[in-house]
Amino acid sequence: MRRLLVVLFACISIVVFGQMYDPVQWVFSQEKISENEIELKFKANIEKNWHLYSQHLPTGVDAYPTNFSFTVTDNYELISQMIEPDPIREPDPMFDNLVLPYFKDEVIFKQRIKIKSANDFKINGEISFMSCDASQCVFPPLTPFSFDIEGVHNLENQQENEEKESMWWLFFIAFMSGFAALLTPCVFPMIPMTVSFFTKQSKTKVEGIVNAIIYGISIMIIYVALGVGVSSIFGADALNNMATNVYFNIGFFLLLIVFGASFLGAFDIQLPASWTNKSVKAEGKGGLIGIFFMAFTLALVSFSCTGPIVGTLLVEAATGGYMGPIIGMLGFSLAIALPFAFFAAFPGWLNSLPQSGGWLNSVKVTLGFLEIALAFKFLSNADLVLQTHLLERELFIAIWIVVFGLLTMYLLGFLKFAHDTDLKHISVSRLSVAILTGTLTIYMIPGLWGAPLKIINAFPPPMHYSESPYGIGNSQLIELDSEKSNIESALHLGPQGIMVFHDYDKGMAYAKEVNKPAVIDFTGWACVNCRKMEEQVWSDDNVKSILSNDVVLISLYVDERIDLPKNEQYETKLAGKTKMIKTTGDKWMLLQANTYGTNSQPYYVFLNHNEQQMVEAANYQDFGTVKLFTDWLNRGLEEFHK
Numbered sequence: 001m002r003r004l005l006v007v008l009f010a011c012i013s014i015v016v017f018g019q020m021y022d023p024v025q026w027v028f029s030q031e032k033i034s035e036n037e038i039e040l041k042f043k044a045n046i047e048k049n050w051h052l053y054s055q056h057l058p059t060g061v062d063a064y065p066t067n068f069s070f071t072v073t074d075n076y077e078l079i080s081q082m083i084e085p086d087p088i089r090e091p092d093p094m095f096d097n098l099v100l101p102y103f104k105d106e107v108i109f110k111q112r113i114k115i116k117s118a119n120d121f122k123i124n125g126e127i128s129f130m131s132c133d134a135s136q137c138v139f140p141p142l143t144p145f146s147f148d149i150e151g152v153h154n155l156e157n158q159q160e161n162e163e164k165e166s167m168w169w170l171f172f173i174a175f176m177s178g179f180a181a182l183l184t185p186c187v188f189p190m191i192p193m194t195v196s197f198f199t200k201q202s203k204t205k206v207e208g209i210v211n212a213i214i215y216g217i218s219i220m221i222i223y224v225a226l227g228v229g230v231s232s233i234f235g236a237d238a239l240n241n242m243a244t245n246v247y248f249n250i251g252f253f254l255l256l257i258v259f260g261a262s263f264l265g266a267f268d269i270q271l272p273a274s275w276t277n278k279s280v281k282a283e284g285k286g287g288l289i290g291i292f293f294m295a296f297t298l299a300l301v302s303f304s305c306t307g308p309i310v311g312t313l314l315v316e317a318a319t320g321g322y323m324g325p326i327i328g329m330l331g332f333s334l335a336i337a338l339p340f341a342f343f344a345a346f347p348g349w350l351n352s353l354p355q356s357g358g359w360l361n362s363v364k365v366t367l368g369f370l371e372i373a374l375a376f377k378f379l380s381n382a383d384l385v386l387q388t389h390l391l392e393r394e395l396f397i398a399i400w401i402v403v404f405g406l407l408t409m410y411l412l413g414f415l416k417f418a419h420d421t422d423l424k425h426i427s428v429s430r431l432s433v434a435i436l437t438g439t440l441t442i443y444m445i446p447g448l449w450g451a452p453l454k455i456i457n458a459f460p461p462p463m464h465y466s467e468s469p470y471g472i473g474n475s476q477l478i479e480l481d482s483e484k485s486n487i488e489s490a491l492h493l494g495p496q497g498i499m500v501f502h503d504y505d506k507g508m509a510y511a512k513e514v515n516k517p518a519v520i521d522f523t524g525w526a527c528v529n530c531r532k533m534e535e536q537v538w539s540d541d542n543v544k545s546i547l548s549n550d551v552v553l554i555s556l557y558v559d560e561r562i563d564l565p566k567n568e569q570y571e572t573k574l575a576g577k578t579k580m581i582k583t584t585g586d587k588w589m590l591l592q593a594n595t596y597g598t599n600s601q602p603y604y605v606f607l608n609h610n611e612q613q614m615v616e617a618a619n620y621q622d623f624g625t626v627k628l629f630t631d632w633l634n635r636g637l638e639e640f641h642k
Contacts, residue, residue: 022140023050023131028147033112036152042068042109042127042145050133054087054101055109063095064130064139068111071124075117076149078635083110094132112631115152123147171331178335180367209341216337218292220330227329246561249382249526256375263368265361265419361419362411362430369407373400377459384461384525385559385585393466397447400460408438457535458528464493495534498547500555502584504591507554512609514552517640519633521555522592522603529620530602533629540626546633551606556588558601606636614639 027043046052057065068082085108087101113123126142376391376399383391409415411434413423426434440456447453450468453460494500501507504520511518523530537543547553562584563569569582572590581587593599596617604618614636623629 023047023133023138024052024129024140026127026143026145028145030147030149036115038113038115038147038149040111040113040123040147042111044103044107044109046103046105046107046131048105050131051088051102051104052107052129052131054103055082055084057100061095061098061100063092063100063132064128066109066127066129068109069126069128073121073123075115075119075121075151076123077114077116078111078638083112083634092132093134094137113149115149117151119151121149121151123149167327170327174328174331175335178332180363181332182336182339212343213341214292216341218296219337219340220333221292222296223329223333223336224326227325227327246382246385249378249385253375253379253382256371256378260368260371260375263364263371265365265417361417361421365410365417365420366407366433369403369410373403376400380459380461381526384465386561387525389465391461393461393463394448394468396460397444397453400456401441401444401448404437404441404444408434408441411437452535452539454535454539458532462495462531462534464495464497494553494555496538496544496547498538498544498553500553502555502557504554504556504588507552508607508609508611511552511607516550516552517609517614517636518607519547519551519553519636520605520607521553522588522601522605523555523557524559524601525557526559527601529624533602533620533624537624537626537629540630542630543626543633546630546637550637551633556591558585558589558592558599560585560588604632606632606640608640 023046025045027045029041029043031039031041033039044052053063053065055066055068057063070078085103087103089099089101091097092100092102124144124146126144128142130137130139132138376396380391380396383389406415410417411426411430413426416423443455444453447460450463450466452463491499492502500521501510508518538547560583563582564584564587568587569580571578571580579586579590581590589599592603596603596605600619602620604623606614606617608614615632618629618632623632
């Protein structure tokens with residue numbers, strides 16, 4: 001009844017004052033955020049002693065909130081809710097001194113939009129609002145607004161460009177890995193030997209250059225064929241799934257430890273001599289076949305140096321889909337092949353190469369330390385999946401501190417191995433690497449006491465998987481409502497100190513009780529991109545606040561190996577194959593695959609109480625920044641509260 005009286009009073013005010021008196025004047029502007037995003041600004045200039053109400057008023061209050069209505073078209077999309085600054089909260093004499101949020105003097109509302117059209121267009125809409133002073137309220141007619149928006153002319157190519165950028169980055173990493181392999185004792189000495197062979201055995205200089213180029217191309221063909229074989233045999237999905245497999249991670253940990261020990265000089269790893277002998281014999285055939293088998297012999301004899309790098313690269317490249325391993329091997333092999341062709345063309349430049357010697361062994365030892373450090377990442381993956389808590393965050397960081405500390409001592413000459421030559425002086429390059437590794441070692445030390453260590457956040461276990469999740473000497477208490485304690489007992493400490501559910505049904509039940517939307521987080525203990533998202537995006541204050549206060553976060557680990565009760569285990573069909581659902585991870589993996597048609601992680605779904613999606617699902621590739629993920633969360637909240 002009171003709301004009716006207030007609105008009636010406002011209408012009478014309009015009649016009495018007509019259009020001569022409006023205490024709020026609007027000014028509209030826009031700002032380009034990116035190529036396809038615009039921020040619309042609505043500035044309200046409010047007369048003295050008057051105030052304008054917030055968009056968000058408590059339910060059951062007679063005051064009318066400020067509301068922005070947009071004309072819906074296919075040309076654009078609202079990518080977040082209307083943003084407003086923190087309002088004033090004081091007793092309002094017009095509404096029995098209730099504390100209501102409002103603004104004085106001036107306020108700017110901001111709305112971001114995503115352009116979906118290649119042509120220019122207009123965004124139209126209307127603003128409805130109520131403004132009051134100490135004795136009266138006015139409810140002016142709807143205020144129209146209009147913005148002229150320039151279309152994005154290359155809209156269709158944006159996604160394709162992003163994919164290309166990702167592949168180019170993978171190619172660059174692979175190329176640098178190939179360059180590292182090139183500077184090992186197994187490969188580097190072969191450059192002058194091979195180039196000299198071609199230049200001396202060839203009848204003309206041009207023939208020598210051509211043969212060397214063919215030799216380099218053969219190297220690329222061999223390694224790219226390896227990438228094609230890996231993708232064809234296993235498939236992109238299988239490679240990606242292997243990264244979360246316990247046995248694969250433990251096996252790869254042991255393999256890298258063995259390779260690392262070999263790099264440090266404990267022993268030499270060689271492929272069967274018969275393979276090399278057969279390849280050497282094939283070299284005698286001459287012509288293109290002979291050159292090809294020379295390249296194949298190089299790949300075989302250098303396996304002890306290149307094998308660990310190639311294996312690691314293939315695992316990391318598998319996340320790039322079917323083309324990932326192929327692009328990875330192309331970049332890797334190109335870095336190895338280029339020097340042979342280059343120095344064949346300019347043989348005089350061979351004299352500028354440093355002589356083979358102790359520095360090559362130093363490169364190999366350095367790679368050995370890096371292999372050992374990386375090995376513990378795979379062991380950590382297995383530990384996380386099994387939830388044994390044997391390799392928690394503090395222990396992992398301590399191991400890395402020791403490894404990189406020893407590497408720094410080695411580079412500075414305080415530590416020697418059996419195959420090292422006497423170090424009479426330290427080169428500038430060696431000192432530079434020592435500074436980097438020493439800095440990293442010191443940087444990691446505060447991590448033992450809870451520092452986030454964002455630079456390396458993709459490698460250690462997450463913050464909440466530690467002996468002291470809140471840092472040594474710190475703790476956090478959770479106050480439970482006695483009436484909801486049964487459900488809230490299922491809450492767990494999650495990333496960034498956010499309380500999460502690990503059970504879908506209990507999480508949804510709690511969301512309904514507290515009248516909040518649910519964000520389903522399909523994640524994995526061994527998922528690197530999941531850790532990047534949690535450490536780089538969730539650590540933002542705004543994101544953390546939304547996930548902690550405005551939504552119910554349900555994190556479902558698809559690789560968790562906790563057995564389901566016998567009566568909940570069953571057999572089903574997945575992608576045309578029989579799949580036994582035995583663990584909680586199997587259960588959540590099936591839920592994601594059957595409901596949303598994907599098995600990639602991280603994968604975020606915004607649901608209402610009817611378990612309906614409010615906005616499109618989010619992933620790391622498309623929403624892996626603070627801005628994009630915040631906008632996604634805000635859009636979900638806006639849809640939920642409509």
